[in-house]
Amino acid sequence: MEFKTFVFYFLATILVYASLRVVTLRNPVHAALHLVLAFFSASGVWVLLQAEFLAIALVLVYVGAVMVLFLFVVMLLDINLDRLREGFWSYLPLGAIVALLMVAEMSLVLWVSYLDRVENDVPQAEATYSNVQAVGRLMFTEYVYPFELASVVLLVGIVAAVALTLRGKRKSKSVSPAEQVFVKAKDRVRVLKMTAEKRD
Amino acid sequence: MVETLQQLLPGFLIPYLDQAMQLGQGFFGPVLWQNILTVVWTVIKVMLIIGPLLGIVAYTTFAERKVIGWMQVRIGPNRVGPWGLIQPLADGLKVLLKEVVIPEKADAAVFLLAPVFAFAPALLAWAVIPFNDFLIVANVNAGLLFVMAVTSISVYGIILAGWSSNSKYAFLGSMRSAAQMISYEVAMGLSLVVVLMISNSLSLIDIVKGQDQGLFADMGLKFLSWNWLSLLPMFVVYLVSLFAECNRAPFDLAEGESEIVGYHVEYSGMSFAVFQLAEYSAMLLGATLVALLFLGGWLSPVGFLPDSILWLFIKILAVVTVFFWVRATFPRYRYDQVMRLGWKVFIPICLIWLTVVGCWMMSPWNIWK
Numbered sequence: 001m002e003f004k005t006f007v008f009y010f011l012a013t014i015l016v017y018a019s020l021r022v023v024t025l026r027n028p029v030h031a032a033l034h035l036v037l038a039f040f041s042a043s044g045v046w047v048l049l050q051a052e053f054l055a056i057a058l059v060l061v062y063v064g065a066v067m068v069l070f071l072f073v074v075m076l077l078d079i080n081l082d083r084l085r086e087g088f089w090s091y092l093p094l095g096a097i098v099a100l101l102m103v104a105e106m107s108l109v110l111w112v113s114y115l116d117r118v119e120n121d122v123p124q125a126e127a128t129y130s131n132v133q134a135v136g137r138l139m140f141t142e143y144v145y146p147f148e149l150a151s152v153v154l155l156v157g158i159v160a161a162v163a164l165t166l167r168g169k170r171k172s173k174s175v176s177p178a179e180q181v182f183v184k185a186k187d188r189v190r191v192l193k194m195t196a197e198k199r200d
Numbered sequence: 201m202v203e204t205l206q207q208l209l210p211g212f213l214i215p216y217l218d219q220a221m222q223l224g225q226g227f228f229g230p231v232l233w234q235n236i237l238t239v240v241w242t243v244i245k246v247m248l249i250i251g252p253l254l255g256i257v258a259y260t261t262f263a264e265r266k267v268i269g270w271m272q273v274r275i276g277p278n279r280v281g282p283w284g285l286i287q288p289l290a291d292g293l294k295v296l297l298k299e300v301v302i303p304e305k306a307d308a309a310v311f312l313l314a315p316v317f318a319f320a321p322a323l324l325a326w327a328v329i330p331f332n333d334f335l336i337v338a339n340v341n342a343g344l345l346f347v348m349a350v351t352s353i354s355v356y357g358i359i360l361a362g363w364s365s366n367s368k369y370a371f372l373g374s375m376r377s378a379a380q381m382i383s384y385e386v387a388m389g390l391s392l393v394v395v396l397m398i399s400n401s402l403s404l405i406d407i408v409k410g411q412d413q414g415l416f417a418d419m420g421l422k423f424l425s426w427n428w429l430s431l432l433p434m435f436v437v438y439l440v441s442l443f444a445e446c447n448r449a450p451f452d453l454a455e456g457e458s459e460i461v462g463y464h465v466e467y468s469g470m471s472f473a474v475f476q477l478a479e480y481s482a483m484l485l486g487a488t489l490v491a492l493l494f495l496g497g498w499l500s501p502v503g504f505l506p507d508s509i510l511w512l513f514i515k516i517l518a519v520v521t522v523f524f525w526v527r528a529t530f531p532r533y534r535y536d537q538v539m540r541l542g543w544k545v546f547i548p549i550c551l552i553w554l555t556v557v558g559c560w561m562m563s564p565w566n567i568w569k
Binding site (some may be wrong): 003027029053057058064065072131132 | 235238239307340341342348350353356360363375378380383540
């Protein structure tokens with residue numbers, strides 16, 4: 001067995017285990033942590049496929065940012081698991097149909113590309129080949145309009161988030177640091193010059 | 201591995217090396233033997249980095265106490281060993297012997313895992329840090345991205361520490377520290393974007409080599425062609441964000457025990473010490489990154505002296521001393537001021553400078569060709 005194959009099976013086992021635990025664990029924070037582990041193993045598998053940019057982006061974006069927000073939300077919410085489990089059996093048939101459909105679609109897609117792959121073996125890139133550059137070049141030439149569109153969607157998201165959290169004027173009495181910095185002694189203190197008075 | 205060993209070993213040992221190679225190949229078979237060699241060589245390289253690093257981290261705590269002592273006209277630790285040199289070992293022993301108190305109803309597994317989450321990324325990132333053109337554990341094309349991705353994981357240590365303590369004070373403290381780290385990560389990331397724009401590469405080796413050229417480097421004044429001068433605003437933003445990212449003074453709200461409670465109030469003994477170690481190793485990593493990205497790494501500051509790994513160490517030492525100096529002199533920021541500095545000052549500066557550098561590179565006065 002080649003070393004790469006061993007690494008793949010190692011990562012894949014962890015990935016499958018972690019993904020199973022995400023849906024079976026009772027504690028939502030533990031489930032979120034297992035999702036982090038799953039992302040990590042998935043990025044390891046991508047590194048094996050020489051897609052180091054995607055792998056690092058997965059860790060940077062999903063593990064470093066998205067899952068942190070997820071954890072914040074999960075920790076702050078008081079999730080009652082018993083209530084979540086109430087309708088399990090009544091929802092099961094519908095859920096099972098949707099799941100089966102998804103599995104069927106995915107296996108169709110994967111099977112076609114697998115047949116393709118077997119016929120013409122995947123070319124191995126050279127070690128010095130930078131796929132950051134390749135992705136960047138494609139993104140700013142061929143896919144520049146979708147890319148710009150995505151950035152506009154993100155901008156709308158930012159504006160919406162700001163609008164949702166903006167609640168009128170601030171009610172706290174904190175002074176703006178700019179004003180604090182430009183304060184002069186004479187604005188606050190008045191020094192009076194007076195002659196000494198005699199006590200009578 | 202074999203080539204490196206052939207270069208490093210004295211001549212009379214090389215026949216033995218060849219014999220050992222043949223023996224191993226005959227015993228395990230060529231494929232398995234190659235795999236074993238790869239694993240062993242990687243482990244050796246990792247040990248060569250981690251071992252000295254942990255020692256240096258221990259002595260950074262000592263150096264900090266000494267340096268801050270001198271700055272405040274004190275002596276600093278001077279009881280254990282000559283000049284107090286054994287102090288870090290004594291501290292380590294003391295911390296090891298202390299009881300690790302796990303709060304009642306705390307999530308014990310996550311509680312003990314949180315310090316590891318804080319500490320591990322600061323060690324992991326050293327895998328792609330080059331010490332000169334060839335001394336590097338893994339020469340990854342996207343080295344800078346790797347460092348950014350790995351350091352963004354350390355925020356989990358803080359969040360999980362606060363949550364698993366089962367204490368509302370620790371939880372609030374962890375929310376504060378995590379929000380601080382995430383905010384400053386944005387500014388840090390943007391300043392790194394500018395650096396990789398001008399060096400046209402994500403590889404740390406190429407970024408350092410790129411600083412070796414330009415008008416001043418041709419004149420022999422190499423230290424003026426390093427990135428710190430042409431990207432002065434980014435240099436300042438990165439350095440200050442680093443203080444916030446490592447939870448160091450003046451942004452060390454987690455440790456401001458007289459005013460506010462941090463995420464590690466419930467930690468004691470070794471589990472608390474690991475958080476401290478994480479802080480110091482993150483600081484060392486940050487200092488190394490500043491040295492590599494803005495201060496020319498292993499390049500010598502003037503033309504007539506050769507480039508050497510010693511220059512890198514001197515630069516790291518200088519940046520670490522700045523960390524100590526800041527801790528000894530500056531008062532702590534209030535939390536709302538910390539957030540304001542990150543979002544309303546640093547990010548606008550970064551965005552503006554990003555545009556300026558972009559236009560500069562497209563103009564005929566581009567100095568980074």
